Amino acid sequence: MTGLEMATGLDAWVAHGAEITAAEEAERARMRGMRFDTIAVHGIYSAEAALAHQGSLIEPAYLSPAQHFADSDHLEAALGYLMPAWGYTRIANPTLHYLEETLALLEAYGTGIVASAVVTGSGMAAVDMAVTPLLADDGTGRRPSVVVGAKCYGGTFQLFRERFARERGVDVRWVREPLDTAEWARLVDGSTRLLYGEMPSNPSLSVLDVPAVSRIAHDAGVPLVVDATVATPALLRPLGLGADIVVHSVSKSIAASGLAIAGAVVARRGIVSRWGSDEMRDDFALHVKLLPMRDHGPALSPFNALMALTDLRTLRGRMDAWSRSAGRVAAFLEAHPAVERVHYPGLASDPGHGVAARDMWLADGADGEGEPANRFGHLLAFTVRGGQPAARRVLDGLRLVRRATDLGRVKSVATIPSISTHQQQGEEGRAIADVPPRLIRLSVGAEHPGDVEDDLAAALARA
Ligand SMILES: Cc1ncc(COP(=O)(O)O)c(C=O)c1O
Incomplete structure (x- = not known):
């Protein structure tokens, strides 16, 4: 008999829940001793967990919106968050749980930090769910402020400017040059609830000095x-x-095959925040999952979670190989006479190179055994001489590289952010975010980099 069949009465369910929690904690502790790739492949889906799922080798996709409970005590214990259960997929789901646990372990890998994660229906939902709980009314009537690196994804810019500032009255303070730490310090005051930045940023690959x-x-x-x-x-x-x-x-490099939209919030246990409840500070991701996420409702589909989990298993090898391809393509573009400037933190000429080289390390190193290796990702951007008309001719001249508002993909894709991902924020917004009309963003995929370079060379001949 399983514990599920044996337990009766509320207390028995709570006790059974404690056993499940302890078993998962033991598995987390065991997996923390493993290498990055092993964690990415298994997460906390142990051999025992597989047997409890009819031996399914791969984490099963629980597409059911709801869980059936053994009796009313089980229902009450689960819905009262007195024991681990999933209940209803908008709040929790076993497939989402396995993705969350793997992401939390990977994000804390090698740091000694304990982290937890909540997955969301998209990356934008993740940004929203990371910020919204920190903006709660503190009863003083004082307008909350946030300090945000302006060099960020267009959707994030709009979320802060339109949704938070215009619709909710949040004082959004833009850091025009995120690498300039003095600018961050100048904009923080007693009303500030959080600082927010991208590292590296989309689309200009601006670097943030996280420490x-x-x-x-x-x-x-x-x-x-x-x-x-x-x-x-x-x-x-x-x-x-x-x-x-x-x-x-998660829709991007983590789910690089391009079969799912997804997002994630991963937080260290015990975040620094003068605002909010002790529960929120202690386990921010769990707080988001059980309360704001439940009420706002941006849940991830379990099917998409499985798509993401499937790609996540091979993340390290891909990011290694595709970063090396992107580094080669960046050097090729930098040497090309039609190119004005290349934005890529791996280039020695990039203003963020020093900080990026200090902070961006391939997990487990080049040989998988810890030989330190900088890797700078597979996204880059460049400007061409001749302004936007030339940039459009180059984009339109690509044949192998696809034109799409996408990145982190197995297939190389390019776009002109000012007319796509960053169009809606308007000229003034693009000036704040430093997205010039002639900037082309290129995400280097898994093709042979020589073929990507040939495609770029042919397109640049039209500049
Ligand atoms: C840096 C960054 N953050 C967040 C998002 C939003 O993610 P999603 O498209 O999954 O909502 C994107 C999307 O392009 C992004 O590039």
């Missing part, structure tokens, strides 16, 4: 939230550098 900015945040008693979508935990683990909360558009 320095997290110190500024913590001196003010507030958390630093870092969007590390472009780097992924294979190359950058911001929690280990001082960040409190990491957000990902």
Whole structure:
């Protein structure tokens, strides 16, 4: 008989829940001793967990919206959050749970930090869910402020400017040059609830000094939230550098096959925040999952969670190989006469190179055994001489590289952000975010880099 069949009465269910919690904690502790790739492959889906799922080798996709309970005590214990259960997929689900646990372990990899994660229906939902709980009314009537790196994804810019500032009256303070730590420090004051930045940023690959900015945040008693979508935990683990909360558009390099939209909020246990409840500070991701997520409802589909989990298993090897391809393509573009400037933190000429080389390390190194290796990701951007008309001719001349508002993909894709991902924020918004009309963003995929270069060479001949 399983514990599920034996338990009767509320207390028995709570006790059974404690056993499940202890078994999962033991598995987490065991997996913390494993290498990055092993964690990525298994997470906490142990051999015992597989047997409890009819021996399914792969984590099963629980597509059912709801869980059936053994009796009313089981129902009450589960819905009262007195025992681990899933109940209803908007709140929790076993497939989502396995993705969350794997992401939390990877994000904290090698840092000694204990983290937890909540997955969301998209990357934007993750940004929203990381920020919204920190903006709760504190009863003083004082307008909350947030300090945000302006060089960020267009959707994030719009979320802060339109949804938070215009619709909700939040004082959004833009850091025009995120690498300039003095600018962050200048904008923080007693009304500030959080600092937010991308490392590296989309589309201009701007670099954030996470240790320095997290110190500024913590001196003010507030958390630093870092969007590390472009780097992924294979190359950058911001929690280990001082960040409190990491957000990902899981839709990108983590789910590189391009079969699912998903997001994640990963937080260290015990975030710094003068605001909010003890529960929120102690386990931010769990707080988000059980309360704001439940009420706002941006849940991830279990099917998409399985798609993401499937790609996540091979993250490190992909980010290694594709970063090396992108580094080669970046050097090719830098040497091309039609190219004005290349934005890629791996280039020695890039203003963020020093900080990126200090902080961006391939997990487990080049040989998988710890030989240190910088890797800078597979996203880059470049400007061409001749302004936007030339940039459009180059984009239109690509044949292998696809034109799409996408990145982190197995297939190389390119776009002109000012007319696509960053169109809606308008000219003024693009000026704040430094997205010039002639900028082309290129995400280098799994093709042979020589073929990508040939395609770029043919397109650049039209500049
Ligand atoms: C850096 C970054 N953050 C967040 C997002 C939003 O993610 P999603 O498209 O999954 O909502 C994106 C999407 O492009 C992004 O590039």
